[in-house]
Amino acid sequence: MPEQITQEIFEHLVALAALELNPDEAEYLRGELNHQLAAIQELSAIPLDADIPASLHGVPFPVEVRQGLRQDEWQPYPEPQTILKQAPETSDGYIVVPDIPHTTLE
Amino acid sequence: MELCDLSAYEIAQHVRSQKATAVQVLESCLERIQKVDGRPGALDAGELTAEDRLRVHAFITLTEERARAQAEEVDRKVAAGEDPGLLAGVPVSIKDIFCVQGTPSTAASRILANFVSPYTATSVARMEEQGALVLGKVNLDEFTYGSSNESSAFQPCPRNPWNLNHVVGGSSGGSAASVAAGEVALSLGTDTAGSIRQPAAFCGVVGLKPTYGRVSRYGLIAFGSSLDCPGPMARDVTDAAMMLQTIAGPDPKDATSATVPVPDYIEALEEGVQGLRIGLSPDYFRIAIPDARTGKYHTEPVPAEFEQAVLRAAQVLAEMGAEIIEDVPMPNARYGIPAYFVISRVEAASNLHRFDGVKYGYRTQRTPADLRDLYRKTRAEGFGLQPKLRILMGMYVSAAQYSEQYYQRALRVRTLIRRDFDQAFDPDGAVYVDALLTPTTPTPAFPLEAVYGDSVMMQYADQLTVPANHAGIPGVSLPGGLTAEGLPIGIQLLGPDFREDTLLRIGRAYEVATQDDPWRQEEPQSAHL
Numbered sequence: 224m225p226e227q228i229t230q231e232i233f234e235h236l237v238a239l240a241a242l243e244l245n246p247d248e249a250e251y252l253r254g255e256l257n258h259q260l261a262a263i264q265e266l267s268a269i270p271l272d273a274d275i276p277a278s279l280h281g282v283p284f285p286v287e288v289r290q291g292l293r294q295d296e297w298q299p300y301p302e303p304q305t306i307l308k309q310a311p312e313t314s315d316g317y318i319v320v321p322d323i324p325h326t327t328l329e
Numbered sequence: 330m331e332l333c334d335l336s337a338y339e340i341a342q343h344v345r346s347q348k349a350t351a352v353q354v355l356e357s358c359l360e361r362i363q364k365v366d367g368r369p370g371a372l373d374a375g376e377l378t379a380e381d382r383l384r385v386h387a388f389i390t391l392t393e394e395r396a397r398a399q400a401e402e403v404d405r406k407v408a409a410g411e412d413p414g415l416l417a418g419v420p421v422s423i424k425d426i427f428c429v430q431g432t433p434s435t436a437a438s439r440i441l442a443n444f445v446s447p448y449t450a451t452s453v454a455r456m457e458e459q460g461a462l463v464l465g466k467v468n469l470d471e472f473t474y475g476s477s478n479e480s481s482a483f484q485p486c487p488r489n490p491w492n493l494n495h496v497v498g499g500s501s502g503g504s505a506a507s508v509a510a511g512e513v514a515l516s517l518g519t520d521t522a523g524s525i526r527q528p529a530a531f532c533g534v535v536g537l538k539p540t541y542g543r544v545s546r547y548g549l550i551a552f553g554s555s556l557d558c559p560g561p562m563a564r565d566v567t568d569a570a571m572m573l574q575t576i577a578g579p580d581p582k583d584a585t586s587a588t589v590p591v592p593d594y595i596e597a598l599e600e601g602v603q604g605l606r607i608g609l610s611p612d613y614f615r616i617a618i619p620d621a622r623t624g625k626y627h628t629e630p631v632p633a634e635f636e637q638a639v640l641r642a643a644q645v646l647a648e649m650g651a652e653i654i655e656d657v658p659m660p661n662a663r664y665g666i667p668a669y670f671v672i673s674r675v676e677a678a679s680n681l682h683r684f685d686g687v688k689y690g691y692r693t694q695r696t697p698a699d700l701r702d703l704y705r706k707t708r709a710e711g712f713g714l715q716p717k718l719r720i721l722m723g724m725y726v727s728a729a730q731y732s733e734q735y736y737q738r739a740l741r742v743r744t745l746i747r748r749d750f751d752q753a754f755d756p757d758g759a760v761y762v763d764a765l766l767t768p769t770t771p772t773p774a775f776p777l778e779a780v781y782g783d784s785v786m787m788q789y790a791d792q793l794t795v796p797a798n799h800a801g802i803p804g805v806s807l808p809g810g811l812t813a814e815g816l817p818i819g820i821q822l823l824g825p826d827f828r829e830d831t832l833l834r835i836g837r838a839y840e841v842a843t844q845d846d847p848w849r850q851e852e853p854q855s856a857h858l
Binding site for chain 1: 799
């Protein structure tokens with residue numbers, strides 16, 4: 224069957240995914256994507272009556288088994304340093320990142 | 330028999346009655362790990378050596394000091410006459426997709442290799458409160474994306490204790506291997522398409538996927554948020570029941586955990602199967618074999634040994650008083666994999682966007698031009714091929730112009746899959762059953778490297794387990810025999826929402842009835858290392 228994910232579509236997906244790929248990776252991944260799409264073509268042939276709804280999850284989740292919303296209360300985290308310590312670069316309690324792409328308004 | 334080979338139930342009994350101390354149990358497990366596990370999984374591990382090929386490699390991180398402190402505390406409680414908890418002195422491993430405070434929590438990915446969790450997953454905390462000894466974090470497919478553990482960034486990947494040249498299954502492969510090899514009595518796994526049940530089947534242990542909402546997902550690094558279920562892996566049904574008892578129940582930290590009361594699973598175990606209706610479905614005795622090049626696939630019967638194992642179990646259960654209902658229709662089960670290819674990828678792509686080299690985890694060492702370039706370089710270097718593939722697929726099938734054709738359609742197919750189960754488990758329905766009995770997997774554990782790389786074929790390893798994830802219902806895989814080659818065969822029980830008690834009860838009855846079967850006397854290859 225024809226390849227659905229052309230080089231052009233693939234490059235668009237890679238950009239959306241915030242990835243960059245070397246040529247070997249790109250070839251393997253585009254090939255596998257097309258194989259996977261071929262494998263799911265069956266979905267389009269399944270007869271679906273118009274009244275069949277989408278299920279976002281399988282088990283019904285009626286209000287009786289939900290915990291309900293808790294109060295929206297501010298609670299200080301006891302050790303913020305343990306969280307900040309995980310960041311690759313910090314300064315004075317702030318997380319440091321490179322320049323954010325932006326346009327200077329006139 | 331060494332302490333580490335006892336069941337969790339027996340270990341807790343020994344520790345409570347002071348026949349053994351928790352520290353002695355720990356020493357026994359550490360000795361077993363030393364003997365069979367080999368070098369732990371690591372990044373950039375180099376070539377496999379001849380010795381590597383003869384080891385199990387279940388662990389990524391050993392947490393010996395943590396376990397020792399826990400063991401000493403259990404022994405102190407016993408000596409002081411305090412309650413040491415349901416899992417007193419029971420050694421456990423944790424799939425490295427769970428956060429455990431102060432331990433590396435890697436998801437078997439380079440992008441989280443340096444992440445030390447500042448908090449502990451609810452299910453782990455609950456086991457620790459009940460006296461479990463956490464021996465360490467075990468290997469998995471990177472971010473759980475696979476059915477063999479070969480995609481882990483931490484190599485050597487686990488090898489099947491029953492035949493060290495075969496895969497352990499996945500994604501909870503290190504969990505299954507560590508239990509099968511007697512390194513721990515219990516392991517905490519997760520199941521998104523079969524990731525507890527399939528490796529349990531491959532490694533000859535019990536693996537239970539609870540109902541979605543039965544066990545908190547707090548502290549679980551998310552893959553498919555509408556499908557992921559933490560659950561127990563154990564060497565027998567009683568142990569799985571003890572572990573589920575410990576981890577089940579609502580959690581204020583997970584809004585999707587349900588407030589449905591948790592029954593006494595252990596008490597229900599010995600109730601037998603008299604009067605229970607157990608179904609067989611022809612739709613679970615056929616498997617699809619895809620040809621990825623053409624997009625076509627053909628169907629075949631499951632291997633004869635698998636069919637025989639399931640029918641033998643049905644016969645045993647019938648002799649104990651269960652009613653076997655044949656020909657339960659499950660016509661939409663076959664759409665489980667195609668729908669999963671879409672739904673799980675969309676959820677995975679969404680969940681993986683948080684890994685960006687800013688807040689925690691790996692950051693590229695190259696100098697990025699700007700923030701977006703930092704994201705791209707970090708993710709390019711940090712993710713392996715399988716996460717990249719899932720992100721790209723998720724992007725495609727949820728894109729505005731394709732969503733109707735793929736994602737929205739897959740969600741509606743999910744409704745059909747759920748309806749099959751609703752009808753089968755409806756007490757007023759045409760064919761009412763309390764549980765379905767099926768094979769767990771389409772094949773036994775395949776040789777290492779035989780399937781890896783073919784992402785379509787690998788996904789089809791989950792074809793008999795994934796319908797339960799779409800539907801959210803519970804399922805358990807039980808050891809059901811050995812193939813002529815000596816590889817474990819798994820049989821699966823599927824039940825209605827929140828009826829894990831029924832599945833455990835049937836499983837226990839089957840276990841008792843087959844206790845003297847010759848295959849149950851066999852030991853895995855790892856017992857002779």
